Amino acid sequence: MAIFLAIKLDGKKLSQKIAGQLQQRVTKLKARGVSPKLAVILIGDDPASQIYVRNKRRMAKKIGIETSDLRLPVATSEEKLLQIIAELNNDVTVHGILVQLPLPPQINEETIIQAIDPLKDVDGFHPFNMGKLFMGAPYAIPCTPNGIMQLLAEYRIPLAGKKVVIVGRSNIVGRPLAALMINHNATVTVAHSYTKNLFELTRRADILVAAVGKAELFSQTAIKSGAVVIDVGINRNAAGKLVGDIDQIKVADIASYLTPVPGGVGPMTIAMLMKQTVDFAERSVK
Ligand SMILES: Nc1nc(=O)c2c([nH]1)NC[C@@H]1CN(c3ccc(C(=O)N[C@@H](CCC(=O)O)C(=O)O)cc3)C=[N+]21
Numbered sequence: 689m690a691i692f693l694a695i696k697l698d699g700k701k702l703s704q705k706i707a708g709q710l711q712q713r714v715t716k717l718k719a720r721g722v723s724p725k726l727a728v729i730l731i732g733d734d735p736a737s738q739i740y741v742r743n744k745r746r747m748a749k750k751i752g753i754e755t756s757d758l759r760l761p762v763a764t765s766e767e768k769l770l771q772i773i774a775e776l777n778n779d780v781t782v783h784g785i786l787v788q789l790p791l792p793p794q795i796n797e798e799t800i801i802q803a804i805d806p807l808k809d810v811d812g813f814h815p816f817n818m819g820k821l822f823m824g825a826p827y828a829i830p831c832t833p834n835g836i837m838q839l840l841a842e843y844r845i846p847l848a849g850k851k852v853v854i855v856g857r858s859n860i861v862g863r864p865l866a867a868l869m870i871n872h873n874a875t876v877t878v879a880h881s882y883t884k885n886l887f888e889l890t891r892r893a894d895i896l897v898a899a900v901g902k903a904e905l906f907s908q909t910a911i912k913s914g915a916v917v918i919d920v921g922i923n924r925n926a927a928g929k930l931v932g933d934i935d936q937i938k939v940a941d942i943a944s945y946l947t948p949v950p951g952g953v954g955p956m957t958i959a960m961l962m963k964q965t966v967d968f969a970e971r972s973v974k
Pocket of ligand 1: 736737739740743786787788789790811831832922930949950951952953954955957958
């Protein structure tokens with residue numbers, strides 16, 4: 689039996705390298721009188737969103753991107769949020785707008801996403817941007833899928849003709865990642881909660897992406913020897929420890945490459961958010 693000791697796909701390290709490159713671009717922009725600015729709106733206290741906000745602010749500071757974090761009470765009305773978005777859309781000093789998901793039940797997610805100016809939509813969730821992405825001509829790209837693609841490129845992992853299985857069909861990860869993988873000539877299968885014989889399917893993947901939010905769901909029997917494994921999950925296990933959707937210790941013995949949790953996809957999501965903000969700021973002066 690072939691025993692691989694998986695090579696770590698180090699998102700933390702790559703995110704720091706990207707931060708260094710962005711720092712230089714920001715310096716140039718500032719010399720031209722443009723200070724890249726990202727506006728973040730957080731409603732309520734979703735735990736994953738809290739981690740995101742904290743790490744985001746830290747990386748923005750390091751790069752020199754201005755952030756304005758707006759924390760609103762859980763009871764905020766849809767009307768109020770729409771009014772704030774309209775102000776940010778019209779504010780020429782703001783280059784990127786991000787509304788943290790999930791939203792409380794009184795606010796319609798689709799209405800909010802459609803209210804954001806597509807040209808300031810750093811998440812890439814607006815139907816304009818999703819449509820462009822699915823047509824193979826993206827403008828803004830959702831940050832987590834983009835981070836995964838950058839990580840695979842950094843480690844020179846080929847995609848053309850590869851069997852990619854994505855587990856999870858969310859608008860944030862699964863669907864846009866499927867579009868990106870198709871654009872890179874992979875053969876893509878998207879699995880979800882109705883998929884039958886899930887592990888039989890995942891065992892055939894050259895590249896497996898787990899984005900279901902179930903602590904350590906995938907172990908050795910779910911993975912082909914030598915597969916590339918991407919763990920998008922952020923879960924707490926019974927002991928309260930931060931774990932992914934992959935049983936990391938067991939899968940490290942058979943995968944060829946594996947993203948750790950933490951330090952894999954998470955930091956790449958933030959790096960891509962920063963990159964997209966700088967991209968938008970540069971486009972505003974070109
Ligand atoms: N509109 C919107 N866009 C999002 O992209 C979005 C969102 N809403 N809502 C919440 C989720 C969650 N999310 C995370 C991103 C990075 C880390 C992250 O930095 N993870 C570190 C955690 C390290 C630590 O524990 O501090 C890591 O994996 O290494 C976590 C969570 C983005 N999301």
